[in-house]
Amino acid sequence: MRLPIFTFIAVCVMISVTAAGEDVSEQAVLTSYDVSLVNLDKEISRVIHGKPSSITQAYLVRLHGRFPAMGARLMQLYIGNELIEEYGGMPSGIYFMVYDPEYLQALSGKPFGYCMGKGPIRFLGKVFSPETFQPFAVQSEFSALSK
Amino acid sequence: MQKTALFVLAVLFSCIIRIAVPVVESRTLPEECEDLDDPALSGQYEISFFEYGHKEDQDARTTDISPYFNSPQSYVRFVRRIHMDSVPLHGVGYIPKGKGPFPLVLIVHGNHSPRELSYPGYDYLTSHLATHGMIAVSIEEDFLNGSVSGEMDARAIVLLRHLQLFREWNQDQSHQLYGRVNMASIGLAGHSRGGEAVGAAWFFNTHKHDPYDELHDFNFTLRSLFAIAPVDGQISPKGSVHITLEDVDYFIMHGSHDGDVDDFQGMQMYDRALPVNRPGSGEKGMLFVQGANHSQWNEVWAQGDDPRAVQSDIALITAADQQQVGLNFITAWFAWTLQEHSCYRLMASGELLFNSFPQAVVANRQYQAGERLFIDHYEEDSNKNSASLTDGINNGVGLAEWFDDELIPGKTHAVFTAWDTEGAYYRVDLPPEVLDGADEFDMLAFRVGQIYEPEDVFNVYGQAQDFLVRLVVDGTETEALPILQYRPLVSPARVRVCSAAGCLFRSSDVSKTIQDTVRIPLEDFNPSQQIRPAEIEAVIFEFAQSPSGFIAIDEIQFTKQ
Numbered sequence: 195m196r197l198p199i200f201t202f203i204a205v206c207v208m209i210s211v212t213a214a215g216e217d218v219s220e221q222a223v224l225t226s227y228d229v230s231l232v233n234l235d236k237e238i239s240r241v242i243h244g245k246p247s248s249i250t251q252a253y254l255v256r257l258h259g260r261f262p263a264m265g266a267r268l269m270q271l272y273i274g275n276e277l278i279e280e281y282g283g284m285p286s287g288i289y290f291m292v293y294d295p296e297y298l299q300a301l302s303g304k305p306f307g308y309c310m311g312k313g314p315i316r317f318l319g320k321v322f323s324p325e326t327f328q329p330f331a332v333q334s335e336f337s338a339l340s341k
Numbered sequence: 342m343q344k345t346a347l348f349v350l351a352v353l354f355s356c357i358i359r360i361a362v363p364v365v366e367s368r369t370l371p372e373e374c375e376d377l378d379d380p381a382l383s384g385q386y387e388i389s390f391f392e393y394g395h396k397e398d399q400d401a402r403t404t405d406i407s408p409y410f411n412s413p414q415s416y417v418r419f420v421r422r423i424h425m426d427s428v429p430l431h432g433v434g435y436i437p438k439g440k441g442p443f444p445l446v447l448i449v450h451g452n453h454s455p456r457e458l459s460y461p462g463y464d465y466l467t468s469h470l471a472t473h474g475m476i477a478v479s480i481e482e483d484f485l486n487g488s489v490s491g492e493m494d495a496r497a498i499v500l501l502r503h504l505q506l507f508r509e510w511n512q513d514q515s516h517q518l519y520g521r522v523n524m525a526s527i528g529l530a531g532h533s534r535g536g537e538a539v540g541a542a543w544f545f546n547t548h549k550h551d552p553y554d555e556l557h558d559f560n561f562t563l564r565s566l567f568a569i570a571p572v573d574g575q576i577s578p579k580g581s582v583h584i585t586l587e588d589v590d591y592f593i594m595h596g597s598h599d600g601d602v603d604d605f606q607g608m609q610m611y612d613r614a615l616p617v618n619r620p621g622s623g624e625k626g627m628l629f630v631q632g633a634n635h636s637q638w639n640e641v642w643a644q645g646d647d648p649r650a651v652q653s654d655i656a657l658i659t660a661a662d663q664q665q666v667g668l669n670f671i672t673a674w675f676a677w678t679l680q681e682h683s684c685y686r687l688m689a690s691g692e693l694l695f696n697s698f699p700q701a702v703v704a705n706r707q708y709q710a711g712e713r714l715f716i717d718h719y720e721e722d723s724n725k726n727s728a729s730l731t732d733g734i735n736n737g738v739g740l741a742e743w744f745d746d747e748l749i750p751g752k753t754h755a756v757f758t759a760w761d762t763e764g765a766y767y768r769v770d771l772p773p774e775v776l777d778g779a780d781e782f783d784m785l786a787f788r789v790g791q792i793y794e795p796e797d798v799f800n801v802y803g804q805a806q807d808f809l810v811r812l813v814v815d816g817t818e819t820e821a822l823p824i825l826q827y828r829p830l831v832s833p834a835r836v837r838v839c840s841a842a843g844c845l846f847r848s849s850d851v852s853k854t855i856q857d858t859v860r861i862p863l864e865d866f867n868p869s870q871q872i873r874p875a876e877i878e879a880v881i882f883e884f885a886q887s888p889s890g891f892i893a894i895d896e897i898q899f900t901k902q
Contacts, residue, residue: 220649236426238407264454264488265648266533266572266601266635271490279578280491282412288488290412311604340419 274304381697384473394431414487434478435471441521451533462639497541536571596633600647790856
């Protein structure tokens with residue numbers, strides 16, 4: 195009779211411990227990040243400070259870690275209260291490009307965060323400090339994003 | 342924790358207690374609709390397979406979407422070697438045999454791992470639509486899939502670039518599609534993020550149209566949209582743009598067991614569409630399938646699971662049944678809106694269901710006709726006593742609860758009424774003379790649904806609700822009609838979405854209040870004498886069919902059969 199009781203107690207403990215945590219499938223975990231300069235494979239056009247600009251090089255911010263599964267719902271990535279509207283996936287996490295050095299500077303010193311849907315912004319445990327990666331390494335998109 | 346554990350135990354040891362509410366055919370069909378074919382049956386056309394933009398296509402085209410999105414999944418860039426300035430315009434589908442011209446339907450998938458191609462998953466729809474005389478193509482947007490954000494506008498632009506191809510081919514004497522595409526009858530369908538993309542494509546079709554820019558020469562005649570389990574708001578995560586559909590017909594379909602878009606956010610786009618404060622410029626309908634999930638609408642995705650499991654005493658319906666439901670409604674919708682087979686409107690309006698619809702599947706249905714005169718839509722103010730129709734008065738008597746509030750999921754306000762005593766009713770007094778000239782309307786309609794209650798308070802879980810509706814005509818009350826005669830007000834599905842660790846450890850209640858549209862011909866209130874809206878002084882909802890209940894009523898209106 196003791197074994198089933200101990201099993202029941204163990205299950206209850208597991209439930210209580212896990213219930214206090216978050217939904218793992220929608221959890222983001224930021225292990226590390228880095229900033230570099232990438233030479234774009236192809237020139238693109240973007241509007242910078244109201245002016246159409248041709249871009250051949252961009253700041254690449256890579257976030258290494260685990261992020262919610264690919265599906266319909268969107269994980270919104272924040273630096274401070276600034277929403278990073280566009281990002282993509284790579285083997286070790288996600289990345290986004292910054293085309294305007296002033297924008298990069300404006301994000302400096304603010305924490306990484308994320309939310310799913312209308313939920314609160316959750317802190318990812320790290321503060322964005324691009325200056326710590328200066329002088330920025332220069333690499334190709336392939337080198338930066340294919341591994 | 343205790344509640345979760347108890348709920349799990351209840352699920353483990355309970356039997357299925359759902360009462361499958363029988364399909365109710367609300368009224369006699371018009372004579373011209375009596376021989377209407379089941380849309381699930383194959384149509385009369387022979388079809389031929391059609392693919393373009395694949396590797397063997399000598400005329401394969403690409404398009405530049407890098408101004409809209411330039412952060413693809415690295416798999417797309419470096420394994421598939423697709424750059425955003427030259428994404429393939431690749432589609433696969435079927436063409437009916439014959440001269441045409443045939444309506445055109447494009448279907449687009451949503452987000453998924455780009456390592457598993459999503460676009461083949463709608464073959465069951467495209468092949469079937471083609472037998473019904475439509476050119477139906479599933480377009481590839483797998484290059485926009487992955488752990489991505491900010492790509493929604495690109496998804497819409499790709500759709501429009503495909504339409505540019507069809508316009509070109511339709512005018513090219515050397516192409517097999519020359520003269521065979523009815524460019525005045527175009528429908529777009531989308532699933533998941535693709536569901537929002539069709540709305541975004543509708544928006545960009547005019548807002549980004551530039552006849553002098555060949556990349557943005559759009560302005561297509563988009564007549565009809567069909568959204569399957571869509572998301573809403575990703576076109577503008579900062580919230581600066583909310584697409585409000587007008588001058589287009591719109592249908593949305595979703596499942597109670599959706600383990601991805603579990604909040605049914607697409608209902609917001611539905612509620613915004615064809616706004617109540619503007620003249621009706623289209624038709625819209627909604628189908629909420631109890632037991633349907635997110636993935637099974639797509640035959641490829643159906644081989645896996647939704648990102649999160651759900652827990653409910655209502656079983657997940659089979660992929661075959663779910664696809665049968667989808668096929669039923671998408672065929673009927675486009676047959677009506679693109680081919681003017683108007684009898685199929687009766688499926689959208691909830692007045693008709695064919696035997697091919699899986700009998701055990703329970704679904705909520707809403708329908709909004711283009712021509713309507715609202716009595717109460719509850720959007721104008723927070724005064725529960727004032728009706729939307731000028732000088733109309735709302736009054737609740739003997740109610741345990743009576744208030745106006747926002748109804749979620751969705752983007753609408755409704756009146757919430759609860760009763761637990763005899764004699765309770767909700768009455769809308771109509772102002773005199775306002776309805777003079779409204780003789781064209783011959784039907785009373787409204788949206789109504791049981792409020793979801795985590796525990797039985799006013800409603801009884803698993804039981805349909807019912808109440809009576811009567812009119813006051815020239816000072817005389819008409820016969821009271823039971824709602825159950827027109828639409829069963831089914832019990833909301835109790836559903837919890839589970840964490841990745843499993844349902845045993847953590848789950849969230851994602852049960853929803855979903856409304857149905859009830860449509861009652863005015864003649865039913867008094868078969869011996871025609872009733873004109875101008876003669877109606879009041880509409881009374883009498884809660885006399887069950888000892889208690891809690892419902893939300895919205896968009897009370899006069900409309901047409």
